[in-house]
Amino acid sequence: MVTKSDIRAAADRIAGHVVRTPVLMSAGLWDRPVALKLEQLQVTGSFKPRGAFNTLLSCKVPDAGVVAASGGNHGAAVAHAARALGHRARIFVPEIAGPSKIALIERSGAELTVVPGEYADAAQMAARLAEEQGALQIHAYDAPATIAGQGTVMAEWEAQGLTADTVLIAVGGGGLIAGALAWLQTARKVVAVEPGTCNTLGRALTAGEPVDVPVSGVAANALGARRIGQACFDLARAQDIAVVTVTDPAIIEAQRALWQSHRLLVEPAGACALAALLSGAYRPEPGESVAVLVCGGNIAPDPAFD
Structure with a gap:
């Protein structure tokens, strides 16, 4: 289990490698003020470098280097961190990753393999290569070092004066929200927001265990894990957090709202949590203050947002 001490240590470890x-x-954006944590402005365009740097800086990296499977953002983060620290990186992404994320990984100098299918297919290939060649596999979401690194987002946000009663966080494999839950524990209400087309956490909580779910929709290249991570599932069940789902049109509308109101360009996953608020999928109580974690911005500009 990841603790607050682990997250504090991760914050010290990655300082100087990520931005505040x-x-x-x-x-x-809404009928009352909403606090936004703009993690799409992080290095490589998402929160993912926090976990990548924490992993690489907390273990011995073999001569074979590192391997990672990713929908795009984790791969870009691992590629960036590996290059910064002088390690070889091989990244596997599914073909749905999208051109902007694929180009970002290619620019990092990592060895990139685009795999037919979904994230789970890329993960199988990455695991096989890591085993065959003795490389370090950096899991995108279900590993303690990854989760501790992602938990630094919430630690940093609280240090910046977060006062909201409730925090909305998008969920894919669950590394980001697991880190938030490990840091916050029960200090604030956390609401998990998932696309209805890849709702891994909600389905797992209903089933009583992580289960495979179909993956599709506009946010699948970032939130398209087929199964929720065990660590996230355990934390979410222990803290009995709320889970809501949003539609693709609601996500797209939230993207547009962020652009039109604040000229913030975010990918669908980055707008997912806000979509719950704007669409009414999550309805706060009167007087309940809300914060939204904007988690990623790797998307090409769309003139339709104007």
Whole structure:
């Protein structure tokens, strides 16, 4: 289990390798002010370098280097961290990763393999290569060092003065929200937001254990894990957190709202948590203050947002 001490140690370890992302109090997105943590402004365009750097800096990396499977953002983060620290990196992504994320990984100098299918297919190939060649596999979401690194987002946000009663966080494999739950414990209400087309956490909580789910939709290249991570599942069940789902049109509308209100360009996954608020999938109580974690921005500009 990841502890607050683990997250504090991770924050010290990755200092100087990641940036302290800003917080915006938005008065124009909803009918009351909403605090936004702009993690799409992180190095490589998402929160993922936090976990990647923490992993690489907390273990001995073999001569064979590192291997990672990713929907795109984790791969870009591992590639960046590996290059910064002088390690060879091989990244496997599914073909749905999208051109902007694939190009980002290619620019890092990592060896990239695009795999037919989904994230799970890329993960199988990465695991096989790591075993065959003795490389270090950096899991995208279900590993203690990854989760501790992602937990530094919430530690940093609280240090920046977070006062909201409730925090909305998008869920794919669950590394980000697991880190948040490990840091917050029960100090604030955490709401997990999932696309209805890849709702791994909600389905797992209903089933009583992680289960495979179909993956599709506009956010699948970032939130398209086929099965929730065990660590996230255990934390979510222990803390009995709320889970809501949002539609693809709601996600797209939240993307547009962020662009039109604040000129913030985010990918669908980055707008997923906000979509719950704007669409009414999550309805706060009167007087309940809300914060939203904007987790990624790796997408090409779309003129339709204007």
